[in-house]
Amino acid sequence: MSQGAASAAVVSVGNELLFGETLDTNAAWLGRKLATLGISVVRGYTVGDVAEDVGWAVREAIQVADLVLVTGGLGPTPDDLTKVAVADVLGRDLVVDDRVRESLQERYREQGMEDVPPAAYDQAYVLAGSDPLHNAEGTAPGIFLRSDETMIVLLPGVPRELEDIVSGSLLPHLERLQRNASDRVWHHVIHTTGIAESRLTALVEERLADVPDEERLGVRLAYLPDLRGVDLRFTAAGPSRDDAFARISPLMQSIEDVVKPYRFESDSGDLAEAVNQILREHGMTIAIAESCTGGLIAKQVTGIEGASDVFSGGIVAYSNESKIDLLGVSSADLAEHGAVSETVATQLALGVADLMNSDIGIGVTGVAGPSGGTEEKPVGTVWIATSLGDEVAATMCRYSGGRAAVRAKAGQAALAAVYRRLVDATA
Amino acid sequence: MSQGAASAAVVSVGNELLFGETLDTNAAWLGRKLATLGISVVRGYTVGDVAEDVGWAVREAIQVADLVLVTGGLGPTPDDLTKVAVADVLGRDLVVDDRVRESLQERYREQGMEDVPPAAYDQAYVLAGSDPLHNAEGTAPGIFLRSDETMIVLLPGVPRELEDIVSGSLLPHLERLQRNASDRVWHHVIHTTGIAESRLTALVEERLADVPDEERLGVRLAYLPDLRGVDLRFTAAGPSRDDAFARISPLMQSIEDVVKPYRFESDSGDLAEAVNQILREHGMTIAIAESCTGGLIAKQVTGIEGASDVFSGGIVAYSNESKIDLLGVSSADLAEHGAVSETVATQLALGVADLMNSDIGIGVTGVAGPSGGTEEKPVGTVWIATSLGDEVAATMCRYSGGRAAVRAKAGQAALAAVYRRLVDATA
Numbered sequence: 007m008s009q010g011a012a013s014a015a016v017v018s019v020g021n022e023l024l025f026g027e028t029l030d031t032n033a034a035w036l037g038r039k040l041a042t043l044g045i046s047v048v049r050g051y052t053v054g055d056v057a058e059d060v061g062w063a064v065r066e067a068i069q070v071a072d073l074v075l076v077t078g079g080l081g082p083t084p085d086d087l088t089k090v091a092v093a094d095v096l097g098r099d100l101v102v103d104d105r106v107r108e109s110l111q112e113r114y115r116e117q118g119m120e121d122v123p124p125a126a127y128d129q130a131y132v133l134a135g136s137d138p139l140h141n142a143e144g145t146a147p148g149i150f151l152r153s154d155e156t157m158i159v160l161l162p163g164v165p166r167e168l169e170d171i172v173s174g175s176l177l178p179h180l181e182r183l184q185r186n187a188s189d190r191v192w193h194h195v196i197h198t199t200g201i202a203e204s205r206l207t208a209l210v211e212e213r214l215a216d217v218p219d220e221e222r223l224g225v226r227l228a229y230l231p232d233l234r235g236v237d238l239r240f241t242a243a244g245p246s247r248d249d250a251f252a253r254i255s256p257l258m259q260s261i262e263d264v265v266k267p268y269r270f271e272s273d274s275g276d277l278a279e280a281v282n283q284i285l286r287e288h289g290m291t292i293a294i295a296e297s298c299t300g301g302l303i304a305k306q307v308t309g310i311e312g313a314s315d316v317f318s319g320g321i322v323a324y325s326n327e328s329k330i331d332l333l334g335v336s337s338a339d340l341a342e343h344g345a346v347s348e349t350v351a352t353q354l355a356l357g358v359a360d361l362m363n364s365d366i367g368i369g370v371t372g373v374a375g376p377s378g379g380t381e382e383k384p385v386g387t388v389w390i391a392t393s394l395g396d397e398v399a400a401t402m403c404r405y406s407g408g409r410a411a412v413r414a415k416a417g418q419a420a421l422a423a424v425y426r427r428l429v430d431a432t433a
Numbered sequence: 434m435s436q437g438a439a440s441a442a443v444v445s446v447g448n449e450l451l452f453g454e455t456l457d458t459n460a461a462w463l464g465r466k467l468a469t470l471g472i473s474v475v476r477g478y479t480v481g482d483v484a485e486d487v488g489w490a491v492r493e494a495i496q497v498a499d500l501v502l503v504t505g506g507l508g509p510t511p512d513d514l515t516k517v518a519v520a521d522v523l524g525r526d527l528v529v530d531d532r533v534r535e536s537l538q539e540r541y542r543e544q545g546m547e548d549v550p551p552a553a554y555d556q557a558y559v560l561a562g563s564d565p566l567h568n569a570e571g572t573a574p575g576i577f578l579r580s581d582e583t584m585i586v587l588l589p590g591v592p593r594e595l596e597d598i599v600s601g602s603l604l605p606h607l608e609r610l611q612r613n614a615s616d617r618v619w620h621h622v623i624h625t626t627g628i629a630e631s632r633l634t635a636l637v638e639e640r641l642a643d644v645p646d647e648e649r650l651g652v653r654l655a656y657l658p659d660l661r662g663v664d665l666r667f668t669a670a671g672p673s674r675d676d677a678f679a680r681i682s683p684l685m686q687s688i689e690d691v692v693k694p695y696r697f698e699s700d701s702g703d704l705a706e707a708v709n710q711i712l713r714e715h716g717m718t719i720a721i722a723e724s725c726t727g728g729l730i731a732k733q734v735t736g737i738e739g740a741s742d743v744f745s746g747g748i749v750a751y752s753n754e755s756k757i758d759l760l761g762v763s764s765a766d767l768a769e770h771g772a773v774s775e776t777v778a779t780q781l782a783l784g785v786a787d788l789m790n791s792d793i794g795i796g797v798t799g800v801a802g803p804s805g806g807t808e809e810k811p812v813g814t815v816w817i818a819t820s821l822g823d824e825v826a827a828t829m830c831r832y833s834g835g836r837a838a839v840r841a842k843a844g845q846a847a848l849a850a851v852y853r854r855l856v857d858a859t860a
Contacts, residue, residue, distance in 0.1 A: 016479075018477075021655060021668075022655065022657045022666070023461075023464075023477070024464050024473070024474040024475065024476070024477065025464045025465065025468050025473075025474070025620070026460070026461035026462060026463065026464025026465035026466075026468070026474075027461075027464075027465070027622075027657055027664070027666070027702075028461070028657060028659065029456055029457075029458060029461050030456075030457060030460070030461070031456060033453070033457075033479070034450075034453035034454075034455070034456050034457070035453060036453065037450075037451050037452045037453025037454075038452065038453035038454070039453075041452050041453070046451070046452075047451040047452070047453075048451065048481065048486075049451070049478075049479065049480055049481075049486065050445075050450070050451065050477070050478070050479030050480075051476075051477070051478060051479075052443075052460070052476065052477030052478075052479070053476055053477075054475065054476075055655070059475075059476065066493075081630075081656075123635065126631075143833075145631070164630075164658065166833075166834055166838070193452070195454075203508075203591075204553070204572070208550060228448060228449065228482070229508075230449045230454060230455060231591060232455065237454070239449070239454070241448075275454075294728075294749075296728075299732075299735075300731055300732055300734070300735025300736065300740070300744075300747075301721075301723075301728035301729070301730070301731030301732035301735060301747055301749070302728070302732040303728070304727055304728030304731075304732075304749040305726075305727055305728035305729040305731075305732045307727070308726075308727025308728060308749065308751065309727065309836070309837065309840070311802075311803055311804070311836060312804070313727070313751075314751050314752070317727075317749075317751055318751065318752060318755070319748070319749055319750060319751055319752060319755040319759075320727075320728055320747075320748070320749030321746070321747070321748060321749070322721075322728070322731045322735065322744075322746055322747030322748070322749075323746060324735065324740075324741050324744055324745065324746055325741075325745060325746060327790075328745070328746045328789060332746075332759075332788075361759075362755060363754075375738075376738055377738070377739070406570070406593075407593055409736070409738060410736065411593065413736070
């Protein structure tokens with residue numbers, strides 16, 4: 007109903023979301039997907055498997071958004087009541103849709119069953135006056151309808167089914183919503199790692215204090231911290247990406263030098279992608295020896311498409327024996343300095359690069375906790391070494407947080423160290 | 434305001450949540466934490482960094498819940514406006530709290546700064562009549578206040594800060610909310626893996642069809658699917674866990690035999706935890722050779738506390754050379770059958786168990802995609818082998834979804850295979 011850019015509201019249905027047993031990745035995915043289409047999600051509602059609560063959220067959402075997406079509660083189980091609740095709010099009947107019924111029958115016949123089981127047959131009911139949206143990944147179709155000025159879409163809660171419907175049969179409807187191009191919202195994100203949010207904020211805001219409001223041209227800046235680093239997100243409205251970027255660009259330049267030492271380039275915001283990319287540009291390969299991170303860094307590097315071109319291999323060396331036997335770490339050094347030490351990290355990096363015949367080696371050894379800490383080396387102590395040919399650099403870090411946080415931060419720091427070395431080697 | 438068990442509503446503030454750039458892990462964590470205290474989250478609201486929207490959500494939340502938790506927008510940056518919005522809704526002033534001001538000054542003095550920077554000084558302002566909640570992990574304190582019958586709590590959006598405050602200074606307030614013990618809600622969860630939701634639902638509902646409503650004693654059952662498997666969650670209200678479990682137990686028994694082949698025991702629902710536990714019970718160790726999963730399985734196994742007792746080591750063997758040189762895979766077999774084959778998976782499992790001197794070996798090799806598929810071995814084809822001493826079992830799986838989904842499903846299946854073998858060995 008808003009006059010500006012098209013707006014959306016997301017209603018997420020499911021007790022498991024309220025109880026926190028499932029993360030609402032669907033709402034986040036929809037937020038990102040709609041943003042690429044110039045549609046802003048302005049509000050989210052999470053309700054349990056209670057018809058009145060679903061009805062309340064849909065009534066509220068219709069009042070603030072052009073597009074209302076309801077996720078979850080479309081399946082064949084008894085707690086799936088989204089259709090009933092929405093039909094009630096809109097005063098519509100539930101009717102059998104012949105196309106859905108036939109495709110259900112076909113699907114079950116393919117599985118060798120004579121007819122659709124009664125529970126699954128519920129899926130053939132749709133709201134009167136609605137269009138079913140084809141679901142290539144499952145049996146529950148999406149449902150599309152209009153009520154006055156508002157588009158209402160019901161989607162299954164299984165992520166790959168929801169994503170299939172939105173990117174497939176729903177897409178043409180969404181593209182029709184992009185009607186007011188002058189108000190599309192554009193983002194430009196700078197990714198940083200290795201600097202605390204408070205410190206980055208202080209540095210950036212100090213620079214921006216010199217830029218008067220009228221020179222900011224409506225550009226907004228947000229700081230988005232997580233375990234991996236802090237993203238700076240610039241936002242501007244405008245008819246095209248170029249137009250918005252022309253206004254964002256001067257602000258970015260005014261903070262360029264304070265951000266540069268922490269910045270990395272990656273479309274997804276994933277530092278492992280940035281490392282893969284810069285290795286590919288240099289035609290280099292990497293090998294990873296991990297103790298406390300236990301395979302986490304190799305998992306991240308190999309999570310990127312085409313990693314086999316740049317990743318030569320990894321060793322998860324938990325025991326002293328594997329460090330000595332496989333990676334050539336000196337048993338005397340292990341005895342004298344302990345596994346969590348500069349010399350062992352260094353030998354791990356050199357050893358794995360040698361073993362895997364790789365240009366670059368990473369060696370990580372630390373105390374992830376919760377036990378194993380000492381006064382000298384408390385939980386969170388991690389040595390990170392990176393080798394480039396024969397040259398090795400090692401750093402000691404102390405991380406707070408639990409086992410998962412220490413491992414995640416150590417992995418991020420190791421990737422950041424490799425990235426920074428390769429950027430500096432080019433500069 | 435509700436008369437039954439204490440209820441909560443969570444208001445999540447931040448454009449990054451609506452845009453989907455950050456997952457709302459805080460809301461999920463709060464849902465789980467409050468459930469352990471017998472407080473049910475009944476509604477969630479997600480709004481952007483817009484004062485009116487924050488105000489709307491808080492007004493709505495006060496009407497449906499005894500406890501309103503507002504997360505995000507408490508930091509030192511200009512888009513942090515939660516305090517202003519809530520003060521406006523409640524008609525209260527913002528006043529400097531001397532304790533917060535002093536602790537801020539102390540913190541900055543420790544960092545060698547003479548005074549608190551103006552931006553950070555905003556954090557000393559709290560709502561009139563509220564109590565600050567100590568934040569051991571950061572500078573922004575939580576804020577606790579009462580408005581009529583409702584408790585309202587403002588929390589920072591950084592997860593570890595939020596968790597520190599809730600588990601620390603907020604906890605006594607929450608415990609006071611558990612006043613109506615007869616209505617506490619209890620859950621019992623059965624974790625399964627290796628069976629599709631639709632199939633599991635059909636099997637379970639067929640059994641439960643024989644149980645008349647009056648014998649269900651108010652127990653509800655929900656199916657919670659994700660990439661890792663399907664959880665069955667039983668829910669019952671009652672004065673104690675024992676009382677609720679006494680009613681849940683007969684229903685569980687009636688489905689026991691259909692669930693058993695897929696069930697695993699783990700407090701966290703993490704199969705890697707179940708594998709660590711059963712290895713520990715048997716006094717056995719595991720070693721892992723991964724190709725397409727790239728370290729993911731080792732990362733999961735080592736993510737569990739005390740993994741060093743049961744995990745002997747891992748190899749991420751991406752290249753044929755590392756499979757041959759490190760793990761003794763036959764180059765003739767690689768040439769004849771290809772890297773994604775039963776014989777290579779088998780040799781990987783045996784090879785890594787031998788190399789790491791381990792009781793059990795896992796070998797995983799597959800096509801994670803998006804490229805690398807062939808007609809015979811399309812993307813998603815994965816061979817998984819597990820060895821126990823000299824005995825090896827191997828299975829081929831075909832997974833749908835993208836690279837991340839194929840890797841996650843393959844990792845889960847490999848852990849499930851080890852778990853099932855050890856359970857069967859005991860039975």
